[in-house]
Amino acid sequence: MATLASPSETPVLPKIEVKELNRIYHLKRTRGNDAREFIALKDINLEVRDGELLALVGPSGCGKSTLLDILAGLAFPSSGAAYIDGKKITGPALDRGIVLQGYALFPWRTVRQNVEFGLEVKKVPKGERRDISSRFIKLVGLEGFEERFPHELSGGMKQRVAIARALAYDPEVLLMDEPFAAVDAQTREILQDELLRIWEETKKTIVFVTHSIEEAVFLADRVAVLTANPGTLKEVVSINLPRPRHTGDIRSSAEFGWVRHKIWELLQNRPGEVMVRPAGVAVADAISPTAAL
Numbered sequence: 001m002a003t004l005a006s007p008s009e010t011p012v013l014p015k016i017e018v019k020e021l022n023r024i025y026h027l028k029r030t031r032g033n034d035a036r037e038f039i040a041l042k043d044i045n046l047e048v049r050d051g052e053l054l055a056l057v058g059p060s061g062c063g064k065s066t067l068l069d070i071l072a073g074l075a076f077p078s079s080g081a082a083y084i085d086g087k088k089i090t091g092p093a094l095d096r097g098i099v100l101q102g103y104a105l106f107p108w109r110t111v112r113q114n115v116e117f118g119l120e121v122k123k124v125p126k127g128e129r130r131d132i133s134s135r136f137i138k139l140v141g142l143e144g145f146e147e148r149f150p151h152e153l154s155g156g157m158k159q160r161v162a163i164a165r166a167l168a169y170d171p172e173v174l175l176m177d178e179p180f181a182a183v184d185a186q187t188r189e190i191l192q193d194e195l196l197r198i199w200e201e202t203k204k205t206i207v208f209v210t211h212s213i214e215e216a217v218f219l220a221d222r223v224a225v226l227t228a229n230p231g232t233l234k235e236v237v238s239i240n241l242p243r244p245r246h247t248g249d250i251r252s253s254a255e256f257g258w259v260r261h262k263i264w265e266l267l268q269n270r271p272g273e274v275m276v277r278p279a280g281v282a283v284a285d286a287i288s289p290t291a292a293l
């Protein structure tokens, strides 16, 4: 198996490895159309390091959710494979926590009961469950809301519950599919800050799907850029912006604008174009502040 080189040149096994992965959907024959195949993912090779936050960006239909579902064990490749710690993924497991767009909370369970769900599945004793859920409810800033039901919470609060629920049973990997898409812009920035704070505290490996280039650049160590028809991995861009990022105003820095622009250019499908770094703040100004896919 391929390995990543650490700064000291010691080979390190990737936390997640995707090897020569293809996903083909067989479309049904319809009137006037023969049965066809649709290549959703083509020849994907990707490694995610232990403790890394990797973002997946790309246009609608490029296969981001399909890839995340395969990592979650909820979908399967047509050929090739995905591995966690060198072990082939063959189905869902508690080593992976999933946070989806739209919260997917159990409406009949309170905040605490939602957060404790995975712990119940793991048969963690009641007292310990309570300690753990209290810790994660506090971590996501929802102390005092333990006995509320999902319909009594705002969108941002529900998303925090979903994150606490995924973290509570201590998965090694967190898979997040556009988790902040359903909340307003201001709440989204607050949740991004929260996620970085939690990530720095818990050291989880995170794969984060987003339509927003800005979100990807703000959060990620590296951004995997996918293109559509068929879904291929175009480039993996390292984001060398300083951390912590959630304590300052990094989004308005020239460096941030430059990286965002680079990814935006990659998504404009201009192969082989040589990028020359524009000077200073003009880089950020040249890009739409709402640059998203």
Ligand SMILES: Nc1ncnc2c1ncn2[C@@H]1O[C@H](COP(=O)(O)OP(=O)(O)OP(=O)(O)O)[C@@H](O)[C@H]1O
Binding pocket: 025, 026, 027, 038, 040, 058, 059, 060, 061, 062, 063, 064, 065, 066, 067, 211, 231
């Ligand atoms: N069950 C299916 N049968 C046929 N085609 C499918 C099926 N599921 C997904 N696809 C196709 O596979 C491609 C990838 O879908 P996927 O949902 O992974 O894309 P995505 O990048 O997550 O899109 P979006 O950003 O819009 O959520 C799409 O073109 C979609 O139409």
